[in-house]
Amino acid sequence: MHKVINIDNYILLDFTANNHELAEVDLVDTAKFSNYVFDKIYTAGAKMGIGGYMEPRVIYRRSEHFSTEDEIQRNIHLGIDLWAEAGTTIFSPLMGKVHSFKNNANFGDYGPTIILEHTYAGKPLYTLYGHLSLASLDGLFEGKSIQTGEKIAEIGNYPVNGDWPPHLHFQVMTDLLGMYGDFPGVCTEGDKEQFEKICLNPDFLLGL
Secondary structure, eight states, X not given: XXXXXXXXXXXXXXXXXTOGGGGGSOTTSHHHHHHHHHHHHHHTTOSEEEEOTTOBOSGGGGOGGGBOTTOOXXXXXXXXXXXXXXXXXXXXXXXXXXEEXXXXXXXXXXXXXXXXXXXXXXXXXXXXXXXXXXXXXXXXXXXXXXXXXXXXXXXXXXXXXXXXXXXXXXXXXXXXXXXXXXXXXXXXXXXXXXXXXXXEOTHHHHOO
């Protein structure tokens, strides 16, 4: 197993309603949102912020992308975010192959996205990498072999990365539900139990 990102100096970031500072941040203005995130990281003397698995977040109010057709807010985060500078190298934690990839180019979406397919403990396992640079998709093809510790991508900058402060959305699934190049990274409160069964806590692969 290999670290997904080689940064050990990090802090936890809170994007729930318990963080009252968020009420003062213009989350729709990505530059201001990014300044807030990295001010928190650098003020703490760290190089990366992490967190978010099954976190009930308030930051998704910034985009209509996170409202269902019935206007129910999707707010439960299904992966872990690693907030670090654009250009930070991302490595595959396990041997595997490229399952699929896509530029999910909606405001608030993943932007460039890669999904890898692995075998773990004798069973299929999928890892998703969202908010990448466009160059991360160059030369990819479905079925391409990936070695443990191989560089697979870089963190992208806004607006290319779905218009977010630079970070990696890292998610682990046991079932892709037939999807390619995309998979929900956020769900509603009502769907939490269903997604929690197939979206594992990624911490066991992060090596942090």
